[in-house]
Amino acid sequence: xxxxxxxxxxxxxxxxxxxxxxxxxxxxxxxxxxxxxxxxxxxxxxxxxxxxxxxxxxxxxxxxxxxxxxxxxxxxxxxxxxxxxxxxxxxxxxxxxxxxxxxxxxxxxxxxxxxxxxxxxxxxxxxxxxxxxxxxxxxxxxxxxxxxxxxxxxxxxxxxxxxxxxxxxxxxxxxxxxxxxxxxxxxxxxxxxxxxxxxxxxxxxxxxxxxxxxxxxxxxxxxxxxxxxxxxxxxxxxxxxxxxxxxxxxxxxxxxxxxxxxxxxxxxxxxxxxxxxxxxxxxxxxxxxxxxxxxxxxxxxxxxxxxxxxxxxxxxxxxxxxxxxxxxxxxxxxxxxxxxxxxxxxxxxxxxxxxxxxxxxxxxxxxxxxxxxxxxxxxxxxxxxxxxxxxxxxxxxxxxxxxxxxxxxxxxxxxxxxxxxxxxxxxxxxxxxxxxxxxxxxxxxxxxxxxxxxxxxxxxxxxxxxxxxxxxxxxxxxxxxxx
Ligand code: HEC
Ligand code: HEC
Ligand code: HEC
Ligand code: HEC
Ligand code: HEC
Ligand code: HEC
Ligand code: HEC
Ligand code: HEC
Numbered sequence: 380x381x382x383x384x385x386x387x388x389x390x391x392x393x394x395x396x397x398x399x400x401x402x403x404x405x406x407x408x409x410x411x412x413x414x415x416x417x418x419x420x421x422x423x424x425x426x427x428x429x430x431x432x433x434x435x436x437x438x439x440x441x442x443x444x445x446x447x448x449x450x451x452x453x454x455x456x457x458x459x460x461x462x463x464x465x466x467x468x469x470x471x472x473x474x475x476x477x478x479x480x481x482x483x484x485x486x487x488x489x490x491x492x493x494x495x496x497x498x499x500x501x502x503x504x505x506x507x508x509x510x511x512x513x514x515x516x517x518x519x520x521x522x523x524x525x526x527x528x529x530x531x532x533x534x535x536x537x538x539x540x541x542x543x544x545x546x547x548x549x550x551x552x553x554x555x556x557x558x559x560x561x562x563x564x565x566x567x568x569x570x571x572x573x574x575x576x577x578x579x580x581x582x583x584x585x586x587x588x589x590x591x592x593x594x595x596x597x598x599x600x601x602x603x604x605x606x607x608x609x610x611x612x613x614x615x616x617x618x619x620x621x622x623x624x625x626x627x628x629x630x631x632x633x634x635x636x637x638x639x640x641x642x643x644x645x646x647x648x649x650x651x652x653x654x655x656x657x658x659x660x661x662x663x664x665x666x667x668x669x670x671x672x673x674x675x676x677x678x679x680x681x682x683x684x685x686x687x688x689x690x691x692x693x694x695x696x697x698x699x700x701x702x703x704x705x706x707x708x709x710x711x712x713x714x715x716x717x718x719x720x721x722x723x724x725x726x727x728x729x730x731x732x733x734x735x736x737x738x739x740x741x742x743x744x745x746x747x748x749x750x751x752x753x754x755x756x757x758x759x760x761x762x763x764x765x766x767x768x769x770x771x772x773x774x775x776x777x778x779x780x781x782x783x784x785x786x787x788x789x790x791x792x793x794x795x796x797x798x799x800x801x802x803x804x805x806x807x808x809x810x811x812x813x814x815x816x817x818x819x820x821x822x823x824x825x826x827x828x829x830x831x832x833x834x835x836x837x838x839x840x841x842x843x844x845x846x847x848x849x850x851x852x853x854x855x856x857x858x859x860x861x862x
Contacts, residue, residue: 418502419443422504424475439476440474449496450472452471452493453470454493457488460487481512489506516666520666520667522659561583566588579628584607602614629662632651633651635651663682683728685728693712694712700715713729785838
């Protein structure tokens with residue numbers, strides 16, 4: 380039945396068309412004269428929001444149509460949500476145009492195409508995905524100054540108040556690098572600044588120096604400058620020490636194996652290359668070109684885990700207990716220390732206490748949660764409330780450059796838990812049978828905590844306050860908060 384109906388309808392239609400095309404004298408009125416339609420245009424490229432280098436070329440393509448004739452297409456762009464409209468080219472007759480973009484950075488670029496027909500009517504279209512004109516490296520890094528164009532606050536925090544960026548500092552034309560809070564006054568003995576290509580560190584604890592061959596300067600000793608004591612000490616005296624420290628110090632470090640055997644600046648002692656010296660935005664957030672182009676949160680890495688900090692603030696991997704040597708915990712092991720603490724078991728991460736962009740040295744306000752915010756203020760049975768939580772619980776049982784005495788190093792320990800027993804630091808360290816390395820137990824002993832101020836009657840070492848034996852300290856320390 381259905382089929383039959385269709386056939387009948389078909390015949391009826393043929394009849395109608397036949398009648399009208401016959402033009403047989405007005406049985407059916409003629410159609411009105413065609414109204415002139417405005418042209419349509421559809422921009423087909425660029426799409427997908429890919430970045431373009433300043434001065435580079437973008438191929439813009441489109442399709443345009445009109446019931447009569449498109450006579451020309453005008454292209455323009457905006458990079459400020461339409462506030463300004465800058466011409467690219469006009470009266471184009473083809474379907475594509477190679478646009479040589481400006482030579483300065485532009486973000487949020489949208490291209491507009493306007494088609495005009497023979498009657499002077501216009502139709503327009505804009506590209507759907509924004510893109511950026513921005514300089515980027517082969518691996519997609521755009522560098523700190525580009526991030527700072529849109530994130531001035533994060534950049535200012537980092538630039539003014541954080542040691543990460545000062546990890547490696549270039550010596551330009553024999554002029555030493557400058558730091559916001561510290562000074563590296565001289566190159567090592569026997570060198571001038573012209574013999575130094577880079578200063579390693581110099582912000583917080585110590586400085587080491589890279590020579591014109593890319594190796595760390597070790598000849599003759601006295602090659603490490605300790606900031607706290609303003610003294611030169613030996614670092615691997617007379618050894619050949621390549622600079623292979625990049626994974627923890629640099630942004631976008633690649634080893635020789637990864638980069639095909641390229642040495643940074645052509646210096647053979649530097650066993651790799653970097654995108655930007657120091658720990659900068661894209662070391663933590665990943666290469667940023669796609670994010671800059673699309674301004675999308677999903678195109679940038681935001682890693683809130685302790686492991687992200689632990690890629691550098693560790694030694695020997697993320698599972699081992701901290702190494703010790705010379706009676707102190709070794710430095711850059713905050714992750715290994717933290718991992719042994721109750722904080723790790725309770726998701727109190729680096730970022731729970733630290734602002735990732737602001738350091739803690741020189742009074743910088745990088746701590747975003749105080750101990751008391753979570754623990755309240757436990758009663759303190761210590762005679763004088765002179766010591767705050769951090770003084771005791773982040774005792775300087777770790778050493779980077781120097782020690783004040785046998786019980787005070789120069790880096791704050793992140794084990795947090797204090798052993799109130801009458802035992803000294805020997806109880807804190809043990810030899811790891813597997814590796815033969817000296818490692819650290821999951822507590823800090825009272826000598827590290829209390830001899831910051833008190834004095835050890837056995838050795839005379841300590842901070843000068845009253846002499847207290849370990850037994851006396853233990854008696855006072857046990858249940859010190861009244862628990
Ligand atoms: C052209 C402007 C622009 C530039 C340049 C830029 N960003 Fe962004 N960024 C944004 C915008 C806009 C957002 C907010 C996106 C959203 O919330 O949808 C953002 C968000 C972020 C976020 C938060 C992501 C999240 O998951 O919430 C991070 C991290 C970030 N940017 C890092 C960077 C870094 C690193 C650089 C340099 C490599 C950079 N940005 C360069 C515009 C920019
Ligand atoms: C040491 C690693 C590290 C470095 C270096 C770093 N960031 Fe972040 N950034 C983080 C972490 C972790 C977070 C999330 C926690 C937070 O907001 O403190 C974050 C958050 C952000 C956010 C989103 C929240 C906010 O603060 O607005 C932006 C935007 C951002 N970073 C941009 C930057 C820029 C720009 C730089 C360089 C000037 C930079 N970051 C350098 C680790 C880092
Ligand atoms: C596993 C990561 C890692 C490696 C590898 C590493 N470092 Fe570091 N380094 C750090 C961290 C993290 C700090 C800061 C925290 C600390 O010392 O506890 C630091 C601090 C320093 C400082 C002091 C910076 C200052 O401003 O005072 C110097 C100097 C230094 N390192 C030199 C080197 C040299 C030279 C090498 C290679 C031979 C090297 N480091 C290898 C992670 C590392
Ligand atoms: C790519 C390696 C790297 C990563 C990732 C990293 N750090 Fe660092 N950090 C360093 C180095 C190297 C130093 C020493 C910088 C110096 O003194 O020149 C340092 C120093 C610091 C300092 C002391 C400097 C100051 O200004 O007070 C703090 C605090 C710190 N890091 C916290 C963090 C936190 C929190 C994270 C995770 C959000 C993190 N770091 C991620 C390598 C790293
Ligand atoms: C974001 C919340 C938070 C902050 C900030 C914080 N803690 Fe904790 N802390 C905890 C939690 C949760 C635990 C595990 C549960 C418990 O023992 O209370 C813990 C455990 C501890 C322990 C081990 C307790 C035990 O029984 O072994 C010590 C010691 C400690 N914290 C000291 C500190 C100190 C010192 C600070 C400041 C530097 C601090 N905490 C900051 C949440 C926090
Ligand atoms: C004079 C050094 C000292 C100061 C200051 C100090 N503590 Fe303690 N704290 C200790 C010692 C020692 C223990 C171990 C007591 C024990 O195990 O019997 C301890 C234990 C703790 C514990 C484990 C649970 C408990 O009550 O035994 C927490 C949590 C803690 N302290 C938090 C804090 C906070 C928060 C502050 C600052 C308001 C602080 N402490 C200040 C020495 C100190
Ligand atoms: C419970 C809070 C808390 C946690 C968790 C925490 N820190 Fe800290 N951290 C502190 C405090 C408090 C200081 C000392 C601040 C000061 O000197 O004013 C500090 C200091 C530091 C320093 C500088 C040490 C020095 O001697 O100058 C580094 C580096 C650091 N933290 C890295 C880390 C890393 C990496 C993690 C995660 C593995 C972490 N922290 C986890 C509270 C914390
Ligand atoms: C920041 C410095 C500082 C730290 C850290 C410190 N003390 Fe004290 N302590 C003092 C001062 C100052 C006095 C009073 C004068 C004196 O005895 O020299 C004192 C007094 C004492 C006394 C004698 C008075 C009394 O209450 O009986 C004992 C015992 C004592 N502290 C135990 C400890 C123990 C245990 C620790 C470590 C858990 C410790 N102190 C950590 C500064 C400190």
